[in-house]
Amino acid sequence: MKTRIYVTLKNGVLDPQGKAIHHALEGLGFGGVNDVRAGKLIELDLDDSVTTADIERMCQQLLANTVIENFRIEPVAG
Amino acid sequence: MKTAVIVFPGSNCDRDMAVALEQVTGKAPAMIWHRESELPEGVDFIALPGGFSYGDYLRCGAISARSPIITAVKAAADRGVRVLGVCNGFQVLTEAGMLPGALMRNATMNFICRDVSLTVANNNSDFTRLYQAGEQVNFPVAHHDGNFNADADTLDRLEGEGRVAFRYTTPINGAARDIAGILSEKRNVLGMMPHPERMIEPAHGGNDGRRLFESVLAAL
Secondary structure (H helix, E strand, C coil), rough: CCCEEEEEEEECCCCHHHHHHHCCCCCCCCCCCCCCCEEEEEEECCCCCCCHHHHHHHHHHHHHHCCEEEEEEEEEEE | CCCEEEECCECHHHHHHHHHHHHHHCCCCCCEEECCCCCCCCCCEEEEEEEHHHHHCCCCCHHHHHHHHHHHHHHHCCCCCEEEEHHHHHHHHCCCCCCCCCCCCCCCCCEEEEEEEEEEEECCCCCCCCCCCCEEEEEEEEEEECCCCCCHHHHHHHCCCCCCEEEECCCCCHHHHHHEEEEEECCCCCEECCCCCHEEEEEEEEEEHHHHHHHHHHCC
16 A cells, blocks of 8 residues: 655745745746745555554654644555 | 763764864763664763764654664753754754754755854853853854744743753844754753854864863863
């Protein structure tokens, strides 16, 4: 079973990386980009015995730093 | 004073820290590999050095903060042992939950490597006692992720409780309220981005960092 963890910066937390990407897009001439936020995608290949609660704990204890980041757990079909 | 330096894969200021500790205490520290689960008996002072442990993978300090030795470091800090985290060591302390907040990418996106002026914001700690409150000192910084961030309540609490030990005299990396170093609630854990261990003898361009170690020595 594959599960994807999306880790994103909380609203209001300054994202210098997103800002740099935004500048680079503008430099390439792409208009209409209002804001860019960069995050992480972590893909886990899990045994069936691993519960959602287990994944939640993985996120809380390591995969995200909940001081500055939010996470979203998304099972991958197939 | 019995000291220990924790060594992570990718630490690169561990030997600078060891030289500083040996110069000030007259005794070489124990170098403790992160896979160990015990600290030397009777250790008085533990340093988490700078570097790029685990290549800064996931988040700076995140993987090191889950090393076996950190459980022992936490237990020692709970007993009142002084713990200093410098640069990557500061990042490890926040990731381990031993200090509040987080160190984010510098707001300017630049790696900053130079001497900076710091203001001693609070000298009521075993690390800062030999400085004057408000004194300006010069320490080197060398980091990409030193932008200290915490929610407003946490920042207010840190300031209200006199737990901001050092501030940047002029902003360098976007850190909230120019915070360069903070103390734990019990004031025996200090995390800071600038490097006191690289400013302990005239050949370093100054010795402002020396008093930090001498303060700890004097406290024991």
